[in-house]
Amino acid sequence: MTKISAFSRPTAGAYLEPAIDQPLSRHTLTMPLPSQVKIVEVGPRDGLQNEKQIVPTTLKIELINRLAEAGVRVIEATSFVSPKWVPQMGDNSAVMQGIERHAATVYPVLTPNLHGFDLAIQAGATEVAIFAAASESFSRKNINCSIAESLKRFEPILSVASSLEIKVRGYVSCVVGCPYEGAVDAKKAAEVAKTLIAMGCYEVSLGDTIGVGNPASIQRLIEACSRDIPIAKLAGHYHDTYGMAIANIYASLQMGMHIFDSSIAGLGGCPYAQGASGNVATEDVIYLMRGLGIETGIDLAKLAAIGDWISTALTRPNGAKAGRALCAKAPA
Numbered sequence: 644m645t646k647i648s649a650f651s652r653p654t655a656g657a658y659l660e661p662a663i664d665q666p667l668s669r670h671t672l673t674m675p676l677p678s679q680v681k682i683v684e685v686g687p688r689d690g691l692q693n694e695k696q697i698v699p700t701t702l703k704i705e706l707i708n709r710l711a712e713a714g715v716r717v718i719e720a721t722s723f724v725s726p727k728w729v730p731q732m733g734d735n736s737a738v739m740q741g742i743e744r745h746a747a748t749v750y751p752v753l754t755p756n757l758h759g760f761d762l763a764i765q766a767g768a769t770e771v772a773i774f775a776a777a778s779e780s781f782s783r784k785n786i787n788c789s790i791a792e793s794l795k796r797f798e799p800i801l802s803v804a805s806s807l808e809i810k811v812r813g814y815v816s817c818v819v820g821c822p823y824e825g826a827v828d829a830k831k832a833a834e835v836a837k838t839l840i841a842m843g844c845y846e847v848s849l850g851d852t853i854g855v856g857n858p859a860s861i862q863r864l865i866e867a868c869s870r871d872i873p874i875a876k877l878a879g880h881y882h883d884t885y886g887m888a889i890a891n892i893y894a895s896l897q898m899g900m901h902i903f904d905s906s907i908a909g910l911g912g913c914p915y916a917q918g919a920s921g922n923v924a925t926e927d928v929i930y931l932m933r934g935l936g937i938e939t940g941i942d943l944a945k946l947a948a949i950g951d952w953i954s955t956a957l958t959r960p961n962g963a964k965a966g967r968a969l970c971a972k973a974p975a
């Protein structure tokens with residue numbers, strides 16, 4: 644057998660991965676796949692937040708209701724960031740009060756500070772999410788403070804949330820690459836994730852915000868994070884800029900990860916990174932899971948119809964490949 648002893652790795656390009664210095668341990672790649680996964684639908688928040696035109700509140704409410712009806716059990720509904728920063732989410736309270744609360748579904752919301760947290764609770768939120776970046780430059784440009792300062796700002800939320808028994812999810816953005824700094828060290832992302840868990844987050848979502856990760860960099864990231872955090876508390880949040888998101892999810896499943904964020908019809912983008920795509924499409928993720936025999940509780944046919952409907956309503960192309968294929972096959 645010919646042994647391929649060496650091959651040249653590309654060295655040019657802002658986000659190309661450096662050569663692997665630490666090969667992954669073999670056992671991590673041979674773990675059995677999980678039998679079920681949790682899908683966190685982020686389309687109504689992470690997705691719609693990046694729509695240029697203001698989306699009517701009624702449309703947002705209908706999207707959330709339809710997703711719950713299709714079996715989605717976690718739907719990030721909106722954000723309580725100041726409407727000055729994110730006008731698209733200015734109807735946050737109306738959305739929270741307008742949705743039908745499906746008994747089996749939770750509707751977390753993003754809260755940047757204690758004021759946003761208070762408004763979220765008044766609007767009936769039972770779970771919130773906070774966010775920090777793994778890159779200093781992104782943190783400064785996105786939320787105007789250092790990573791350490793941003794974590795400090797969330798302390799009051801975690802303390803009040805704990806007294807109210809409100810669950811707090813943490814996000815780390817730019818875990819693989821940053822639009823300003825290029826490649827991000829997995830150790831840095833792991834350090835921020837570990838801090839969020841230590842502060843009281845029950846789960847941390849690892850966000851490849853600009854979608855530059857690949858299965859190797861994602862597995863190195865998970866390996867770094869799972870040194871200090873149980874894999875059951877880690878979620879994958881992968882944007883699909885380079886078309887790697889589904890491969891990244893598969894690579895994460897191989898590491899035992901079983902929580903994934905996704906966006907109906909692949910809604911979204913990143914206002915801070917030109918050309919960045921939205922999150923991986925929920926339809927594509929469910930198609931993958933079905934093929935692998937992994938339970939999600941979500942009805943793929945219904946989901947595909949929702950993706951088609953919301954894409955038409957927003958007059959944007961449907962970003963879900965599986966969704967488009969299923970709708971093309973479905974009788975008119």
Ligand SMILES: [Zn+2]
Nearest residue numbers: 689850852922
């Ligand atoms: Zn995202």
